[in-house]
Amino acid sequence: MVPSLSSPTMERTIGIGLLGAGTVGGTLVRRLVGESDAIAAKTGLRFDVRRIGVRDVARVRDFEVTEGLLTTDPFEVVRDPTVDLVVEVMGGLEPAGDLLLAALRSGKPVVTANKELIAARGPELIEAAEIAGVPLLFEASVGGGIPIIRPLSETLAGEPLHRVLGIVNGTTNYILTAMTEDGTSYAEALGDAKDLGYAEPDPTADVSGSDAAAKAAILASLAFGTWVGRDDVYVEGIEGVTATDIAFAAEFGYVIKLLAVGERTSAGVSARVHPAMIPADHPLASIRGATNAIFIVGPSVGSLLFSGPGAGGDPTATAVLGDVIDAAREMLAGAQVAPRIRFSPGELASFEDMSTRWYVRLVVDDQPGVLAQIASAFGEEHVSIRSVWQEGVDSEASLIIVTHAAAESEQRAAVARLAAIEAVRDVAAVIRVLEDDA
């Protein structure tokens, strides 16, 4: 039985204005043209790209360029009366922010892949969309082609989530995977990642955690319904992660990952990005290479994992295209659509109060009484030791301490005390340890 469900209602055509025609934008145009029939069959919608804002009109494009399609004035795209819906894939804070505000204020739905902009000016843009009664969708801003924004803001809207963990930067996960599996140094793994195109020539935004921080802000905001801005996110990159600590982690049954962490505790909501040791059997531990994954925990829904390619023109264009179809569908409803999610004022937890377990690696003189001094340094700051592991080489020893849960402020005070002990030559590493319960 093949029931015919082709709807009696006619096809609708939507005029698209595109801001930016780089990798994602170019892919999107080619797919809107090439898959036009398939999309129309599945959704009843046809999309016509009517105006594209670009930096260089003369550049050779891998899609057909008709007379007047390209313009170097992006505001022309937004103002064009034949443009019903604006898609922004140009990136950056300005002029993207003003362009999207202008589009929303003139009643045009907006689809954007711009994580920096949403993380920085989300509340303002969402409010403009709400006032205009048009959709503002940004599925592609986190996790590339992985559907995560819609599940968080719709399917899980009724769930009081308490934790979101994400591997949301492919470059750093590629580097850490190489260091873990091949035992290479950070510098070597970064060099390989550049050679293979997994890292930009200037990898700062990725390795410093900055890219992941914008995504952490968006994930936490949607998960908890309280806006967490980009500037509220504590960020630590992977530059200090060593092959030594990755090897020690493996011995203790842990894997080091750069995590975006969103949490709601009694102190409030928070978002942060930092390297963390997670148990080797945690679902995120097996996410290899440039793959992204988001792990969500809620009291009713349990643990959910979403994984897939987190970047690249094709997967990102798929997410943008899904939003374009959805926004067009809402637009055709022809009425004020209730917002998907509202943000309530809420407490942001202070980073100083964040509590995790800690891995601390010390290089010490191998002499009697050192361990007692170290133990009392922790004890004086109320940091309780969970396990100690010692590896001696001649008169020098590596001392690995894993603590019970302790606040950032306590850990810092303890580390200051450790550094002041004469027999402690170096506090070589301090890394957070995340487990399901702490």
Next chain:
Amino acid sequence: MVPSLSSPTMERTIGIGLLGAGTVGGTLVRRLVGESDAIAAKTGLRFDVRRIGVRDVARVRDFEVTEGLLTTDPFEVVRDPTVDLVVEVMGGLEPAGDLLLAALRSGKPVVTANKELIAARGPELIEAAEIAGVPLLFEASVGGGIPIIRPLSETLAGEPLHRVLGIVNGTTNYILTAMTEDGTSYAEALGDAKDLGYAEPDPTADVSGSDAAAKAAILASLAFGTWVGRDDVYVEGIEGVTATDIAFAAEFGYVIKLLAVGERTSAGVSARVHPAMIPADHPLASIRGATNAIFIVGPSVGSLLFSGPGAGGDPTATAVLGDVIDAAREMLAGAQVAPRIRFSPGELASFEDMSTRWYVRLVVDDQPGVLAQIASAFGEEHVSIRSVWQEGVDSEASLIIVTHAAAESEQRAAVARLAAIEAVRDVAAVIRVLEDDA
């Protein structure tokens, strides 16, 4: 910075009519009451459960029952003028189907968790919703709390997917995991699953693949935009899976899972459910116990994995609640909403043409010339052998053959030839082998 985004627009209250108050229904009512403030803060919506259709009004409930809330006539719930939105968690084909049609035809949005009903009467219900211009949402019908329906029908609406693989039945995955990890027999693992509450006293719907088949039909229909009905799904259960074949699979680097498979090939679209060997490093191979997972492959988006608890009152209620919020939001738009997905007539591929690799285990007399006879039986049906593995015990031997890709019809003809060979005592197992490329 904690921007205040609490909207100036007032809260809206939606009257809910509930059909069924079992595990999921009861949980839903408790959450709608208990989390009312949190939901209102996040969505601007308040839900008031106004009427509940139940089998037994006298039964003790774990939620507050006010005068007139319960009725044994479910049509009263649908007709109640104070009910704005109907939620169906009673299950079964009738009267659920007629109730939902009545609700949709009277312009009330419908949220349902009923996989059998959607798989059996999806086209009719979707058409009724489309004509009435109201949403019909069924996120909870597949994968419990895992958001999968919305990603497939919205985020991935623009992606010409070619394959969906799912572990969508927790009971059978629990049994197969126990057999794999503990080496227990099927009967023993099933007994344990019953004792622990992972299997029903009558587990037929689960172990026969019937439950998974309804979900396979829904997944394939949404992924490909061509309706695949429940009766179009080829189904094979796990009753014939033995500890012996699980052990052999492990030796060859495979794991046996009960898979829901949706495919689009040049022959058309198809859905099927059967045990399959998948490589031990496939993302679905590590899905243990009662967890569900769906693996989606598209030409642009790459491979996506969604996993989480696939059943249970709490996760399922989360999915229903997300749909309720979404349906209410659309309803408040107060206008005809374009359908999420349309189904076009399309070819359904014949099951006989489905092509996979095959694992065949034979018990043979260990005598010269047997292998040649077996090889020629495969050869005469154009089934090409990929590897052969022999394990002898006295005069009897187990012969394990893995073939290259061959159609169902070819494999069956080859097996008939094998069974006719005198030295072949038993064709002990025939199991499909799925790899990324075949």
